[in-house]
Every structure is written in C-alpha cells, then in structure tokens.
Amino acid sequence: MSNALASSIETPTLAVSTVIFTLRPNYKGCLQLATPLVRRIRAPFEGQWALPGGPLNSDEDLATSASHTLRDTTGLEPRYLEQLYAFGSVDRAGGTSAERVVSIVYWALVGADEAERAITSENVQWFWADELPELAFDHKEIINYALGRLRNKLEYSRIAHVFLAETFTLAQLREVYEAVLGRELDPGNFRRMVESTGTVEETGEVLAGTRHRPPKLYRATTNTGERK
C-alpha cells in the first residue's frame, strides 16, 4: 500500500524541539544539571510538561525553528544549537489517539548567567534533569538521550567550559564534570586526565583571596578539540 497520494495525505506532522541544559547550585550548594520545560496548553497531554518546541513553519529552516520557539517560550538564545536526533516512533504519543508527530530535536548548553535571564512563569519552569515530572510524549526518553550525549561529549571535547567563566580553577572544572557525570572524581586522577588532553592551560594567575596557597587559574586552549 504505498502510492504517492496516500503517503502524502498521511504524512506525519513535523515538530522541532530543544533540550537545554545548564548547571545550578542545588540546596546543598552543589552544581546540578537543570533543564527548562513548558506546560502544554492543548491536547494531547494537556497540562503536562514538555520540551520547548512547536510545529515546523513552512518558511523556516530546522535550526531557525528551534531558535525561534525557544526564544518565544523561554527567552533563551543560546549561541550554539546542535541537532541531537529525530524521534519518530509510531507509538510515541503513548496510546493517545493524537495524530503522529515526528520531532527533530536540537540541544544546547547555557551558562548560569544566561539561564538566570530566562523567562519563567506558571507554564515555564526549570527542573533538575534527574528529578523530572511526568512528561508528554516520549520527552523523558529524549532528555535522557541528550544526557547521554552530553556525558559522552564531555569525555572527548571541551564542552565543559561552556559552563565556566573564562578562567577557572581545576576544582571548578572538576565540579562541572562531577555534576554532569553524576559521580565523584578523584582530584589527582582528574588533574592528570585534564593535563593529558591538553584542553586547558595555566593563565599564570591564581584565584584572588586570602588563602595561604591560592589555586592556579586555567583557561581553555583555543583548539576546540570538537568532534562531531
């Protein structure tokens, strides 16, 4: 059964959504991954939390659509959006009779400053990435997929520095790694790992303060080390 007409009539709706991560201190003062969600105001899944996004407009490229819905809902304008994956299982509306939607999902990281400028309201809230409420569609699965990508990227690229100021101590960098990976790292092993990858270099300065042995400040080296 597949003539061009039938396929074209039954074509699924295309949506573009975005997963954004930032790091925020939790109640214990430890950094933790957080992500903004938007409450749905129409069926299906009306009233449930979902990723920021919307249907693809006919005159917009995919990344433009992601930026535009993100700006409209959260006020965020991340400098860098990367395509994550297209999710299109037939059953992703989870047994509702809703029309089929294929979602092309982007992801982005934002620093704490930028995240603080984001709009929040009754219908737009930030959640800890490991304490999500029930989500519409397969959006929880999508966020977990994005978390996997983030943890993986951390290992072989300079992505952690997005969360830091221009200069930082090795302890601050380790705290970012620990928050993203969700486990404690041995300080000595961490220092050796970072030194061996060459992703950071000493600035020659130390952290201002009153301590007897103030920690050295580092910055990211300019070669991005990024692999697609």
Place this chain on the structure above:
Amino acid sequence: MSNALASSIETPTLAVSTVIFTLRPNYKGCLQLATPLVRRIRAPFEGQWALPGGPLNSDEDLATSASHTLRDTTGLEPRYLEQLYAFGSVDRAGGTSAERVVSIVYWALVGADEAERAITSENVQWFWADELPELAFDHKEIINYALGRLRNKLEYSRIAHVFLAETFTLAQLREVYEAVLGRELDPGNFRRMVESTGTVEETGEVLAGTRHRPPKLYRATTNTGERK
C-alpha cells in the same frame, strides 16, 4: 502567522533516505569507497541520481522506513543502520517549485560480500564516493556529511572492521583506513596507533601462503569501543 491549522496544512513532506558505503577495488586494485544511488523516475529532478529512500509511511518507524525502501530499491539489508542527520533547509530543492521535503537520513556500512549481492539495474548503480554524478536535491552534500562522519568514527571506534573478514593482517586493516581517509599512512605509525588503541589482538595464526615471513593475523577485540 502561526495557528495550528495553517502549520498543519503547510507541513513539509517527510522522507527517509539512506547513505550506504562499501569498499571495492578500483581499476588499480586499490580499495575505494562506493555508494549506491537510484535514478529518480518522477519530478522534481526526474532522471537524476539520488539516495535510496522515499516518503515516510504513517505506520512505519523511521529506521523501519529506511530499511524498507533500501531493501525495495537495492536489495540491501544491512544489519546496522544508524541515524545520520535530518536535512531540512527551506531551499534544498534548489530553486525548483517542488513542495518542501525534510529528509531524515540514515547511514550504513556493508562488507564487499553483501554489496555484491545488491541489485543493480539501469536505475540503480554504484558510484565511487569521490566521483559522484550530479545529484538531486542536496544529496551530494548529504553524502559528504556522511563521509565526514565515517572518517571521524574511524578514528575512535572499531568501525573499520565491518569492511574486513573476521581475521585480517595489519596491512589489510591499513588499506581500509587509507581508502576511507583518502591518504597513505605510514605502516610503522599505523601499527603503533592500532596497538595503542587495543581494538585488535593477535589470533596466533599467520596468513597462509608461501612467503618467507608470512604476516600475523589479527581480529577485533570484543569490547566494541563504540561511542555515539
């Protein structure tokens, strides 16, 4: 301008296509990357070569759609298909008045044996990946994107072994790398690189033959070393 009705009427058509690579000996006997293309039999771009693919059927998951159109057009059934990227620029039909199509593209590697069993006909042919004819839509850009992904994956995963028999010499493995990367590699540096990654191990056997010093046979180690 975006109410639900307007967006839904103007929603672009969704297609799923696949880039497949294999390695074949060229006229000089050197391995070279080849990819199958299908000639379009309807507008737009009628008569031009394009990636195997078709519109997404409403009852098929994305990967199922990729497998199904691939089997129908080329007879290929790769064990492993991976999603590559979604291509959806507004202008990818290149100035034709065709309706907008967003393509979710998968990619796969097949061994030479499997590639030889593929269907070829007047409208299905294999081309060298670096000597492509003019292609429909932005399919040349898509193939180049897939080539970039393949070269990148080669560096940090076991992907080269897909092209080889279960056991192989280091010279055979190097030949695969050279064909994919498109440049000659120093045998000594290559051996040290392979040994340092731990992706292969000696089988204890040597290549059968009459040579005075027959080369050792290796196999891939079982840890896949695969990163997404």
